[in-house]
Amino acid sequence: MLIEERLEKEKKIIEENKSVTIESLAETLGVSKDTIRRDLMKLEKKNVIRRIHGGAVLASKEALILNxxxxxxxxxxxxxxxxxxxxxxxxxxxxxxxxxxxxxxxxxxxxxxxxxxxxxxxxxxxxxxxxxxxxxxxxxxxxxxxxxxxxxxxxxxxxxxxxxxxxxxxxxxxxxxxxxxxxxxxxxxxxxxxxxxxxxxxxxxxxxxxxxxxxxxxxxxxxxxxxxxxxxxxxxxxxxxxxxxxxxxxxxx
Known part of the structure; x- marks a missing residue:
């Protein structure tokens, strides 16, 4: 599975469930937890998700901060x-x-x-x-x-x-x-x-x-x-x- 394809699947899973654990993502996609951690870092940089201890939530779950x-x-x-x-x-x-x-x-x-x-x-x-x-x-x-x-x-x-x-x-x-x-x-x-x-x-x-x-x-x-x-x-x-x-x-x- 290509990296971009895997990232897209991870994004879809998180969007559907609002939050997800590293362990469940690794099991679903058949990859290591370290791979998932690296993927989540990429998604966080794109402001798609927000990493939390042991997993991630949708970035939109954190209310926006405006001046x-x-x-x-x-x-x-x-x-x-x-x-x-x-x-x-x-x-x-x-x-x-x-x-x-x-x-x-x-x-x-x-x-x-x-x-x-x-x-x-x-x-x-x-x-x-x-x-x-x-x-x-x-x-x-x-x-x-x-x-x-x-x-x-x-x-x-x-x-x-x-x-x-x-x-x-x-x-x-x-x-x-x-x-x-x-x-x-x-x-x-x-x-x-x-x-x-x-x-x-x-x-x-x-x-x-x-x-x-x-x-x-x-x-x-x-x-x-x-x-x-x-x-x-x-x-x-x-x-x-x-x-x-x-x-x-x-x-x-």
Missing amino acids: YSERANQENTIKEKIAEKTAKLVKDHSSVIFDSSTTVEAVIPKLNGKSLKGITNSLTHAILLSKNERTSVSVLPGKLNNKQLFLYGADTVDKIRQYSVDYTLLGVFAISEKGLFIHTEEEGVVKRAMVQRGNKIIALADHSKIDTTGYFKICSLDEIDILVTDKMPELKFVESLAQNNVDIVVTEE
Whole structure:
């Protein structure tokens, strides 16, 4: 079997199974484990797969990491629909923690007219919130991430712990049956603190974020109350949400 032919077969097997072990690939293709290891290195360089201990997973299982401007421009129509649904869930005369995600940012203009106490670690969100005359804005302290434009660190987390709010709006980087994830610990610990201080946690995630993972776990599914998304997820994940008492709101009618 030619190398390219074998690589193509390996790629197809991983795509069909989402993940695979070196041992199972070696047995299926009738080659040594060392050969499979070398093949996986080639596929990883092509960004087809991501190697893990003892095997590999599809590269797409790891949610994409984008800077602020890329995130702000991504799937704007979907974000707007999710934002509209989310804004309807937030009652007038409420206190709300807004995380630094661009999906949460899209919610802010749709809350205009409501009397709110807003707390955020995002400079851009704070500016948007200030445009609503009926909203008071508290900006959390901390170190500034120059690319993502959010504040983070021990001071940020300590300040969050002083609040007890009606809602936490949480933009989701990655979500699966195992919980909610983010790609950096520095942002993850801030989001985790935000989850702990909200009476009702509303998570916002388009369909591309579902059944993906990240480096740092923010919380388990049972720590959120509502998931707002644009498409109905696969049945297995919907069942996991129900088992963890998470309501799902879908923008598609």
